[in-house]
Amino acid sequence: MTRSYALVDCNNFYVSCERLFRPELKRRPVVILSNNDGCVVSRSQEAKKLNIPMATPLFKVEQLLKRHRVEIFSSNYTLYADISSRVMQTLETFSPQVEIYSIDEAFLDLTGLITAEARYDYGQEIRQTVQRHVGIPVCVGIAPTKTLAKLANHGAKTYPATNGVVDLSRPERRDRLLKITPVSEIWGVGKRTLLRLQHMGIHTAWDLSALSIKTARRQFSVVMERTIRELRGEACIDIDAQPAPQQQVICSRSFGEKISAYAPLRETVCEFAARAAEKLRHNRQLARMITVSVRTSAYSAEDPCYANSASGSLPSYSNDSRQIIARATSLLQTVWKDGYRYAKAGVMLSDLSLDSPFQPDLFDDPSCRARNTALMKAMDQINHGGSGSIWLGGQRPQRDWFMNRAHLSPAYTTRWEQLPIVS
Ligand SMILES: [Mg+2]
CATH class of the missing domain: 1.10.150.20 (5' to 3' exonuclease, C-terminal subdomain)
Structure with missing residues (x-):
């Protein structure tokens, strides 16, 4: 049978998320900056027309932005991840796959x-x-x-x-x-x-x-x-053979059999987190944000429906499986609800940075980072050597750490105290 795929892609996604809560910014030039307000990572149509190039460092275009009164935002990954899962939830009603x-x-x-x-x-x-x-x-x-x-x-x-x-x-x-x-x-x-x-x-x-x-x-x-x-129209790229996206690392799958107990769901999410961390190391990248999502099937008439996701920061830019798994576990605890039959889960790593040259932050100990890198490398070698694999357990949840985000919009959809007010 001839296959048929739809690719649904959000327009200027980060900008569109910010505009949801600032409708007065429609038709105005808007840019979003990468981590630590470094580079332009998303532009509205109007900003593209001003010839503001993608991935330019802020200092290079600061004058241009000022002159055209361009609205600037820091990346608000918590907001984007939440809006993303709402988009995906809607898409699930259009296809079982x-x-x-x-x-x-x-x-x-x-x-x-x-x-x-x-x-x-x-x-x-x-x-x-x-x-x-x-x-x-x-x-x-x-x-x-x-x-x-x-x-x-x-x-x-x-x-x-x-x-x-x-x-x-x-x-x-x-x-x-x-x-x-x-x-x-x-x-x-x-x-x-x-x-x-x-x-x-x-x-x-x-x-x-x-x-x-x-x-x-x-x-x-x-x-x-x-x-x-x-x-030429001959379908031959499956999920494992396709090119990786550049701005996120994602591991998300439907389960063969639905899961209704916490322990096996945690194991699955930990496995997704470990795979995502491995992909991150393979791409020579580090991540700062992690999102965990779970959902029941949208196609089962007798099961009650539930879908939720949660995002949080890692203690610093990291591709360390131990940190990523620990954070994934703590996020899963916040979205887990008893009494549902889960059909799908996902782990997304975002706010990525290249692992070299990497600017360590104040709290980073370089010797410790080198040791961790060596450990992860050894782990990847063992896991790909065919002689069995190493499994990591959960760790203590981490708190959110400070980072430079001077233009950050509120967490409109995920924090009660930052809900938008309509007067
Ligand atoms: Mg897009």
């Missing part, structure tokens, strides 16, 4: 769910429902493969005439979009690959889809081969 890809994107498997003719309208319904339930604008790309769904989403964002939904089920539409899309926009094509492709005269997505599989495998890798097959 929702795969959270990043904080603001999810793949919905629509295979066998709706007819080809109804797909565009289904996309519109998804958009309108997320807007109505959560207040966040999204775009929807629909296609027979994930790589094409990503491309369709890019088309929906780029061309206003699409009204936010592009369906590439028909090959003519697919080919038309492939021909006008630069190859740099294709999922998984990084900077280094891009240079090599351009050197070979491959500039559009269409050019890439026409590259022979043999050449792709010989000159690049099996990953490139998969990308090309996907561009």
Whole structure:
């Protein structure tokens, strides 16, 4: 059977979250800064038009921001993670198979769910429902493969005439979009690959889809081969083979069998946390924020429904499994409720930073950090050596530590004392 995927991606997600509670900022230029107010990580459409580049350090654009009265926010990951889980919860009602890809994107498997003719309208319904339930604008790309769904989403964002939904089920539409899309926009094509492709005269997505599989495998890798097959409409990227998102590390799965007791749910969440920590080390990154989410199935008529998530900081930027598992456990305790049959859980690590060059904070002991790094490395080697694995137990919960966030918005949705007031 031909597969069908929808990629739902929130528009300017962090900015959209801030605007939810500051509606007067609609149509005004807004930027969000990364951890410790370092770089621009999210821009509103208006800010993009002012040519404020992504990932620029604040000091370089401070004058420009002032001149245009751009509204500045520090990253409020607690807010974003909470809004994200509300978006995901809404998406779960549109497909029994929702795969959270990043904080603001999810793949919905629509295979066998709706007819080809109804797909565009289904996309519109998804958009309108997320807007109505959560207040966040999204775009929807629909296609027979994930790589094409990503491309369709890019088309929906780029061309206003699409009204936010592009369906590439028909090959003519697919080919038309492939021909006008630069190859740099294709999922998984990084900077280094891009240079090599351009050197070979491959500039559009269409050019890439026409590259022979043999050449792709010989000159690049099996990953490139998969990308090309996907561009031609042959689904071959599954959850474990897909390119990692850059701004978060996520481990989220549905369970084979529903879980109704705390101990096995904790074990599962700890395992997800350990896997996420491992991915983080593999990417040579550190994280500051962690979110744990749990939910029952949206498709079971007899079971009561419950979904919740909680976020918290790690004691400092870390990729130490022990710290990440300990925090995941303490967060799980805050969302756990007796009497439900849990169907899915997830661990997301956000507020990421590269592990080198890393600026340690005041409370960091460098010798201790070196020892921990060596320990984690040894652990990864054992766990990938095939001779069994090492399991970590829970630790004492940590308190939140201070960090520099001068422009932080309130935790509108997760702290009683910071609830927005309507007068
Ligand atoms: Mg987005």
